[in-house]
Amino acid sequence: MKTISQLAGCGSYLPQNVVTNDDLAKKVDTTDEWIIARTGVKQRHFVADGEFTSDIALEASKRALEHAGVDGAEIDLIVVGTTTPDRTFPATAVRLQKDLGCGSGAAFDVQAVCSGFIYALSIVDSMIQTGQAKTALVVGADTLSRLINWQDRTTCVLFGDGAGAVVVKAVEVEEQSTDKAGILSTHIHSDGNLEELLYCDGGPSTTQSSGYITMVGKEVFRHAVTNLAAVVNEALEANDLHNSDIDWLVPHQANKRIIDSTVKKLKMSMDKVILTVGDHANTSAASIPLALDHGVREGLIKRGDLLLMEAMGGGLTWGAALVRW
Secondary structure, three states: OEEEEEEEEEEEEOOOEEEEHHHHHOOOOOOHHHHHHHHOOOEEEEOOOOOOHHHHHHHHHHHHHHHHOOOHHHOOEEEEEOOOOOOOOOOHHHHHHHHOOOOOOEEEEEOOHHHHHHHHHHHHHHHHHOOOOOEEEEEEEEEHHHHOOOOOOOOOOOEOEEEEEEEEEEEEEOOOOOOOOEEEEEEEEEOHHHHHHEEEOOEOOOOOEOOOEEEOHHHHHHHHHHHHHHHHHHHHHHOOOOHHHOOEEEEOOOOHHHHHHHHHHOOOOHHHEOOOHHHHOEOHHHHHHHHHHHHHHOOOOOOOOEEEEEEEEOOOEEEEEEEEO
């Protein structure tokens, strides 16, 4: 027998405060047309005062547990991908562990910015396959509105807040089984030489403040298209599959132009892409599980579909996961 990691359910949550491009134009020198043309973003959700990353992560987690038919007490591992934890320490994941009534196990955060969900999923898959966990919760949650520099019109329009989660269960199958349901493979990368292209100019050991997002947009765009296409091909080659085998591409929702360019480079059809960037903007680690949950709830993604999830974020970090839903 062998152990595989299967996605048993998903859930997501968006704060109630919807901010349109026209709303932003009242406080920033920009227009709805300018934002849509360059990013594809029409609106985003911002947390309210007193609403934190753990709050929206908790709501997404509850929905994922309900969808999977799993009780919080069954969860023995929680990994949260986030750039905006409630506190410098402890991890946001331990607050979820408490609020969800998890009896035991481990809970920790992963910091890989927009690639955080892929990194977290990769870690969970490894821990399940080595027998360290049986039922895990993988969460991507960020409140990037707390890191926005409203004096930078090129970046402040890009981001939003949100959370998404999946429940991953260990399933035993025959060693020679051809059933490939579950996580087929994950692939993660980083290049610290490119750190200065996308970063937050604060931190507890330097400025003792969270700082603001700083980005060299053109260079990030170029590396995103190149790296995302490469890691998608890496995942396909590792599983002896082709672009045509993918039922749905579930990309990080950073910018529609990046998604369009990546899809073109991969010679895929936009009809196979889950798109939420227009309504959610860039929600960092939350964007992939948000898009996944949208696809499932809308009846687009069905059991048995082959999904390719990919992301790139500050670091630079990037990665992909090939999953049979």
